[in-house]
Structures are given as structure tokens and as C-alpha cells.
Amino acid sequence: MIIIKLMGGLGNQMFQYALGRHLSIRHNTLLKLDLSFLLDRSRKPDFTYRNYDLDIFPVSPVFANYFES
Numbered sequence: 001m002i003i004i005k006l007m008g009g010l011g012n013q014m015f016q017y018a019l020g021r022h023l024s025i026r027h028n029t030l031l032k033l034d035l036s037f038l039l040d041r042s043r044k045p046d047f048t049y050r051n052y053d054l055d056i057f058p059v060s061p062v063f064a065n066y067f068e069s
Contacts, residue, residue: 003064005034010053017054032064
């Protein structure tokens with residue numbers, strides 16, 4: 001199983017997803033997306049919080065649960 005921890009804006013998320021998808025196809029295994037970094041809203045000075053933005057594309061993601069991340 002390949003787990004990609006998404007962080008950053010749309011461009012970074014697209015790159016991270018593409019890398020994870022490539023690795024999962026190459027190794028014939030499942031790809032899961034870890035959203036824990038994007039969902040963390042704890043206070044951080046001078047930090048730009050980002051949302052999960054890949055839902056604008058026709059992908060069918062499988063999300064990692066708390067114990068897998």
C-alpha cells in the first residue's frame with residue numbers, strides 16, 4: 001500500500017497524487033491519501049491553511065484512516 005500525505009495547494013496536491021498513483025501502478029498496490037496535515041487547524045504563526053482540492057477532478061480516492069497515517 002502507498003500512502004501519500006497531502007500538503008500544500010492544488011499544484012502540490014496534484015503532483016503528490018500523480019507520484020502516488022505512479023508508484024501504486026508500478027508496484028501494483030493500493031493508493032491511499034492521508035489528509036491529516038490538511039485537516040489540522042491548530043494555531044501556527046504565519047501559516048496558510050489549505051483544503052483538499054483534488055475533488056475538482058474525476059478521481060476516486062481512498063482515504064487513509066487515523067491509524068494508517
